[in-house]
Amino acid sequence: MKEVNKEPFIHLFSCSTGYYLYDVNTDSILKVTPDTYQRLEKRENIEENEQIRKLKKYGYLKTSHVQISEHPVTKLLPSLYENRIGNLTLQVTQQCNLRCDYCVYSGKYYTRTHSNKRMSFEMAKKGLDFLLSHSSACEELRVGFYGGEPLLEFELIKRCVEYMETQTKDKAIHYQITTNGTLLKGEILTYLIEKKFEITISFDGPKEIHDRYRKFAGSDKGSYDTVMQNARYIKEHYHNFFISNVTFNTVISPEESYSCIGNYFKGEELFQDAVFTSGLVKDEGKKEKNTVSDRFSEEYQYEYFKLLMSKLGKIRKENTSVLGREQVEFLKMLRGGKQQDEDIELPKNGIMVAHVYQGSEVYL
Ligand code: SF4
Structure with a gap:
């Protein structure tokens, strides 16, 4: 014992x-x-x-x-599995029209690499049917599309959405897509807006930084101008949709200046009021580990410190970096349920x- x-x-x-x-x-x-x-x-x-x-x-x-680690819902898992699976993400393709330097599928990681594999509708339907038959206790469902670049499979995405609409009458369905933003225009954009997609666009900041990492496949051309043009169009023509349904995800290389990227987002009109998530270039599973410059470390820790100070009301939020804000919110959320109580004792x-x-x- x-x-x-x-x-x-x-x-x-x-x-x-x-x-x-x-x-x-x-x-x-x-x-x-x-x-x-x-x-x-x-x-x-x-x-x-x-x-x-x-x-x-x-x-x-x-x-x-704590002597035995056991998740609080362990005993409920069979029931959750049968009735409460409310989210499904379909990786509709392994292909992408970009070749980002830090992509986990670039060959720099111990994982799959880009390929021409794509999901058939029959396979997607199996996933959707599984969702439908295991979600009786869910009031709403979420279906996400992921890649590679999922919009390369726009026709498949449309078929999936149409299928879900014919199969569900009593539940709200939310659709989500993570995209590099290069194909967000024309018929594709109109459709995603009509179906109220939540769109996450990958975008790395200043042109010279974004273009250093996020280049088109088979060329040396960066994708900054294309993504900016598409995002500006959405904000200009579908402002409410842009504010409520579009978020940006920034991948930060620890070889760059953290402050420079943060300042860019603060200064660029397109991103005022925009919602960001951000993260560092993944180190886990990478064949050669990231190099982190001293400058990056200092700036990163300083900005994080400022965010914590702003949470304590010591400095104004406007004086903090937009990068990392959601991480501090997440920390706050984790701590939110806790209260000081002298009777508290771990089970x-x-x-x-x-x-x-x-x-x-x-x-x-
Ligand atoms: S857009 Fe995404 S999937 Fe495509 S190369 Fe870049 S990181 Fe990889």
């Missing part, structure tokens, strides 16, 4: 403003005296310290640890998720 840990479940840390402990059971950060800190660190003569006695009296320094059977996010560890 696993030995039970009798030590207080805490993490100690110090910085220029003093000595602290993070109390895991109550999810609290507490400032302590240097003497308390040292005793807790060495686990020596703990009971002789007045502050430690007080902390225990108020419910801190509990020793409870023996439960879940402890170590979520590593931009260097922060969050325990749920």
Whole structure:
């Protein structure tokens, strides 16, 4: 049988403003005296310290640890699988009209590479039928299209949407697509707007940076001008749709200037009020790891620090980078359900998720 840990479940840390402990059971950060800190660190003569006695009296320094990790919905999985599968993403093609330098399908990763494989309607229908027959408890359904560049298979996407419309009368269906934005025009654009698609456009910032990474297949030509032209057209002619249904995803190379990319988005009229997600060029599964410049590290950490300060109300949101805002929102969301309560104690059977996010560890 696993030995039970009798030590207080805490993490100690110090910085220029003093000595602290993070109390895991109550999810609290507490400032302590240097003497308390040292005793807790060495686990020596703990009971002789007045502050430690007080902390225990108020419910801190509990020793409870999760002993069995089990997701709260584990027992519900059979039912969820049968009735609550509300999302389906179809990878409709492995082909793409771009050849982005950092693409996970570029051959630089231990994964598949671009190919001419495309999904048949029969295969897509199998997926859609599975969704339809396993979602009786869902009020709405979501169908996503992914690639390669999914809009290369526009006819297939249309058939899938039409099929879903004939099969579902009582549920709202939301469609989502992640695209490089080069084909977002004409009949394709009109159709996506008519069907209220949520569109995520990949876009990397200033022309010289975007074009360095996101080039057309078989050429040295960057895709910046094409994507900008299409996005501007949508904003100009379908403003409400642009604001409510279009988001941008930025992949950031750690060889570039983080501040330069952030400043570009702040200054470019097209992106005012736009919603962004962003992430670094993936390192996992890459044959040669990313090189991170000192400048990038400094700028990245500084901007992240500013975002946290703005969340604390110390600086104005307008003075922070648009990049990374959604990550801070996500952190806030993770912390949102937690409250300080001296009676809080970790259950023996439960879940402890170590979520590593931009260097922060969050325990749920
Ligand atoms: S658009 Fe997407 S799928 Fe196509 S090459 Fe670029 S990253 Fe890869």
